[in-house]
Amino acid sequence: MTVEKRGGGPKTAKGKSRSSANARTHGLSSVSPSDAKEGALVELYSKELTDYYKPESPLEKLQIERIAICRAKLNYLYELERIKLVLACKELESEPEKILEKITGYSELAKGMAKECITEGQITLPCRLDLKLLENVGQRLDDLAGEIENLHQFARALLTVAKYLNSYPVVGLNNTYQWVEKLAEVAKSIERTFDLGIRYSARWSEIIEGYLLGKEYEAKLQKDFRQSEDDDLDQYLEDQRIARGGKPKPKEPESQVDKTIISEQSDLRSQLEKFTALLKGYREAEKLLPKYQELKAMMLRSVSIPAAESDLLMRYQTTLERRLSSAIGELLALQRSHR
Secondary structure, eight states: OOOOOOOOSOOSHHHHHHHHTTTOSSSTTOSSOSSHHHHHHHHHHHHHHHHHHOOOSHHHHHHHHHHHHHHHHHHHHHHHHHHHHHHHHHHHHHOHHHHHTTOOSSOHHHHHHHHHHHHHSSOOOGGGOOHHHHHHHHHHHHHOOSOOOBHHHHHHHOHHHHHHHHHSOOTTOOSSSOHHHHHHHHHHHHHHHHHHGGGOOHHHHHHHHHHHHHHHHHHHHHHHHHHHHHHHHHHHHHHHHHHTTOOOOOOOOOOOOOTTBOSOTHHHHHHHHHHHHHHHHHHHHHHHHHHHHHHHHHHHHTOOOOHHHHHHHHHHHHHHHHHHHHHHHHHHHHHHHHO
């Protein structure tokens, strides 16, 4: 049985040079400058020390070089610590939900709205709603007495809502007789935003829904066009059949439906209450924002590097300071011996 020999590491000078730097990831433990910036600092510090101490022997020059390298590496260490703190602060600022989740007493919807205001600069309401309309619904809802049985009563009691529903597009619904159906669709959309909670993002939802709405209208127009062509063909074939002596097909009587009657009156109030719940979440978010800013400021003041990284940096700092102190002491001793 033979034992396979180990490789023994690189054999070429280039390979050995590369291997010698395997354990060096940051340059703090090396005895030479790690990069051009650190090399420039070493030259600057060496010149300052040389101009002041005017070394004569090679040992004095060596000690000055050691002092300059230690100073440059300590400078790098302090800069590294500062950068890590800045990055920790940036990370905290870029994830507002981590701060918001520490604030209690507010709904998830309010936190989601506050987050959108922090990241996007404002709170966007879904379905092209605005505060004035939400406030109006809240006022009118308190004043509603009895049930709304037809569209005339709907328009009298909720004129602002009727005007809004006239302008809000819903595929397959018109503006005149289908306010209730539109209201139901808007209420469903509002409820979906409630489910999002902290992930609330009406601004992007509106952009996406606007795009999809345009696609739906485009598909509906194409469908209507094809249906129109089919109807024209059917009418042409029917006219040809009658021209050959056939009898006209009997037409089914159109069902007469009073479009002004509201059949499901009980759902109106619950749908309108979605508007008031949305307004409540918005007002909560307004109160939450100052608390967020206050807590963020406190957390930024107390931000720190993770304990493991901090300990490692401290060990390197202690080692370099000892090297620096030793090199300074040896330089001064050499200077005294010359004198």
